[in-house]
Amino acid sequence: MNYCSRCGAPVSLLIPSGDNRERHVCGQCGTIHYQNPKVVVGCIPEWEDRILLCRRAIQPRLGLWTLPAGFMERGETTEDGAARETLEEANARVRVGRLYSLFSLPHLDQVYMLFRARLLDLDFHPGEESLEVRLFTEAEIPWETLAFPTIRETLRLYFRDREGMYSGEIVREWGDAPRVRVIIHEGGRDDEHPL
């Protein structure tokens, strides 16, 4: 951020009075431009013992499989957003149920919320952002070609315990081979950081 989106003057990074973090502050009109994490909302669309996945037609992770999910938009609820993304990516209609997984990704400034959802019919087909959309049983899940760690972890948890609700974090670790570390906060399935 270089310029004030309100008046166009240059901004500076400084700690405003009463705050304890650096913010971009306009030198002319004084507007403080807060930047906050974004919410990604999505569904686990269920049909009997199968769930719906989409193969991505866009970057990142083009060609890999994911649950339908995307950035929450202004003016909607988390559940509305999850249903909208499912409609956009898979042309699938769902009744959104309860929150299943909540993951923080502090290195990306994102919070993922994935909801259980019931498919209302089988009349789905790929949206513009998908190459392919299909139902998978647990045995058919393409574990090696899933697009994101949040999706892999959510599915891994889901097939062990659909009734629970899980929260956790996915941390990027740097080293010879950068990787992500997954920490599940409860449910007792990960002892890295139990709560």
Add this chain to the structure above:
Amino acid sequence: MNYCSRCGAPVSLLIPSGDNRERHVCGQCGTIHYQNPKVVVGCIPEWEDRILLCRRAIQPRLGLWTLPAGFMERGETTEDGAARETLEEANARVRVGRLYSLFSLPHLDQVYMLFRARLLDLDFHPGEESLEVRLFTEAEIPWETLAFPTIRETLRLYFRDREGMYSGEIVREWGDAPRVRVIIHEGGRDDEHPL
């Protein structure tokens, strides 16, 4: 938003190619400036049969009681943010547990996430944003002077069922007397919009 925060040129509201919503797009460098809801994270800090509330020293709702909560910051998890807000507003140390309530406020473009949390000691005192911090039993909760509908609804649910997890939405309704309508998505405690 009037100017591009990257290059300082004027922005226009238009629907980018491949999108279906109006965005602020820079006429010079082409940057698309997405705007998304913000996350508010907070705690229900527990000590035996009492919970901690803070009386607000700042606007809005100065002088009214609230659970410690505030905007999630970049680089942190939802639980980290909830603990940080509790430390900032009440100088109270907590062990954050699981998510208790999730409320969407589409008219404010906010998502509230309130976590159960255990106070680690009784050595708390008001932070800069609080006039007063104290523990309340259920009978002592100042229902008439709570600051926000999300807080009132969370406490109302909490004292009926601490073990559940609730999601819902709070909708502003306009009329002779503007008011908010609370819709609980599950738990069977509100029949306006059961899921």
